[in-house]
Amino acid sequence: MALLRFAFWAALFVLSTFAFTVLFEHGPMNYFASAKKEKETLMGMMGKKVERKVDGSDRLTPPLH
16 A cells, blocks of 8 residues: 555656646646647657767776686
């Protein structure tokens, strides 16, 4: 039961944070269209692979015999 309650509060927190972010970023005018735009942006960020620069220290050294 405690796990279910925690999942509920966590989901409520995430949804409230998203709603506040949309309201703060775009304002109350045309809220649902703005929420759709933010959702698409968020989904795009979640699907991207993080690009990082590769340098010489990233290579493994050969084993010592």
